Amino acid sequence: MMNYTQNNQSMKNIQLGRKKRQWRWWSVTITLFISSILLCGAMLMLGNTIYPANDVFRALLGEQLGSINFAVNTIRFPRMLAGLFAGFAFGIAGNTFQTMLRNPLANPDVLGITAGSSAAALFCILVLQTNNSIVSIVAILAGLATVVLIYGLSKGRTFSVGRLILVGIGVQAMLSAVISYLLMRGAQEDLPSAMRWLSGSLNGAQLDAVYPLMLTVFICSPIVMFLSKHLSILELGEQSATSLGLNTDRTRMLLIFASVCMIALATATTGPIAFVAFLAGPIAKRLVGSGLSTVLPAGLVGVNLVLAADLVGQFAFEIRFPVGVITGMLGAPFLLYLLIRMNRKGSL
Incomplete structure (x- = not known):
C-alpha cells in the first residue's frame, strides 16, 4: 500500500513538473511574440519623422496620406519584413545546428556556412552583377556545398563534433579570404554597398528581395518545427537516437537542408548579420528551460535581436x-565567455 502511495505521488510530481514547464514555455513564447509585434510597430513608426500608429495602419491599408505612404510602404515596411524574417531564419537555423550537434559553438557563423553563402552572394553581386533571384539560388547552393565540404573533411572513423567545428573554422577562414579577394577585385563604385551588405544591414531592403526569404521561411520553418521532437532525440547522441528507432541520417539531412536554405536566403537578403544564429538558441534555452522544444522560441529571440539591434543602431548613437555591428557587439563577448567556460570544463 505504501509503495502504491509513493508511486502515485511520484506520478503527480512528474505531471506537475511537466505542467510547470509547459506553462513556462507558453509564457516565454507569448511574451517573445508580443515583443516582436511591438518592435515591428516601432520599426514602422520611428524614423526621421515619427508617425502615429493610426497613420501607419491607414497607410498600410492603402489610404493616400502623402509622404507617409512612401516612408511607410516603400522604406520602413520592407525593412521591417527583412528584419523579421531574417531574424526568425537565423534564430531557428542556429538553434537547430547547436541542438543537433550538441555544442553551442556549432552554429552557421562558426562553421562557415554563412561565410559560404556570403562569398557566393558577393561573387554574384560584384562580378556577375545578377538579379536577386539568381543571388538567392546561388547562396543556397553555396551553403549546401559548404556543409558537404565541412562534413567530408571532418569525417573520420567516428563522428566528432569537435573535429567538425575545427574544420568549419578553417573553412570559414578560407572563405573569408575569398571575400577579401572579391572586395579587392570589385568595381570601386560597388564597394560601399558591398561593405554595407557584409556588415549585415537592413538598409535599402526591397519587397521583391524579401519575398523569396518569406517563402523559404514559410516552407522550411514548419519542417524544423515538425521534426523538433526528433531534434531533441538527436541531442541525446547517435547511439541513443538509433536505439530509440530514429532514422538519424534522414532526420539530420532534412534538418540541415531546411536550416541551410533559411540561412542562405537570409544572408542573401540582409547580409550576414553577426551572431544572431549564435545567440538565439542559448538565450531561448535559458528562458524556456529544459525538457521542451526551443525551436519556435529561438526564432522569436532572433526576431527580437535583429529588430531591437536595428532600432539601437538607428537611434542610440550620433x-x-x-x-550587424550592434549584434556583433553583443555576440563577441558572449563567444569569448563561452570559449573560456568550455575550456575550463574540458569541452574544447
Whole structure:
C-alpha cells in the first residue's frame, strides 16, 4: 500500500513538473511574440519623422496620406519584413545546428556556412552583377556545398563534433579570404554597398528581395518545427537516437537542408548579420528551460535581436550603424565567455 502511495505521488510530481514547464514555455513564447509585434510597430513608426500608429495602419491599408505612404510602404515596411524574417531564419537555423550537434559553438557563423553563402552572394553581386533571384539560388547552393565540404573533411572513423567545428573554422577562414579577394577585385563604385551588405544591414531592403526569404521561411520553418521532437532525440547522441528507432541520417539531412536554405536566403537578403544564429538558441534555452522544444522560441529571440539591434543602431548613437555591428557587439563577448567556460570544463 505504501509503495502504491509513493508511486502515485511520484506520478503527480512528474505531471506537475511537466505542467510547470509547459506553462513556462507558453509564457516565454507569448511574451517573445508580443515583443516582436511591438518592435515591428516601432520599426514602422520611428524614423526621421515619427508617425502615429493610426497613420501607419491607414497607410498600410492603402489610404493616400502623402509622404507617409512612401516612408511607410516603400522604406520602413520592407525593412521591417527583412528584419523579421531574417531574424526568425537565423534564430531557428542556429538553434537547430547547436541542438543537433550538441555544442553551442556549432552554429552557421562558426562553421562557415554563412561565410559560404556570403562569398557566393558577393561573387554574384560584384562580378556577375545578377538579379536577386539568381543571388538567392546561388547562396543556397553555396551553403549546401559548404556543409558537404565541412562534413567530408571532418569525417573520420567516428563522428566528432569537435573535429567538425575545427574544420568549419578553417573553412570559414578560407572563405573569408575569398571575400577579401572579391572586395579587392570589385568595381570601386560597388564597394560601399558591398561593405554595407557584409556588415549585415537592413538598409535599402526591397519587397521583391524579401519575398523569396518569406517563402523559404514559410516552407522550411514548419519542417524544423515538425521534426523538433526528433531534434531533441538527436541531442541525446547517435547511439541513443538509433536505439530509440530514429532514422538519424534522414532526420539530420532534412534538418540541415531546411536550416541551410533559411540561412542562405537570409544572408542573401540582409547580409550576414553577426551572431544572431549564435545567440538565439542559448538565450531561448535559458528562458524556456529544459525538457521542451526551443525551436519556435529561438526564432522569436532572433526576431527580437535583429529588430531591437536595428532600432539601437538607428537611434542610440550620433552615427547610424548597420544592425550587424550592434549584434556583433553583443555576440563577441558572449563567444569569448563561452570559449573560456568550455575550456575550463574540458569541452574544447
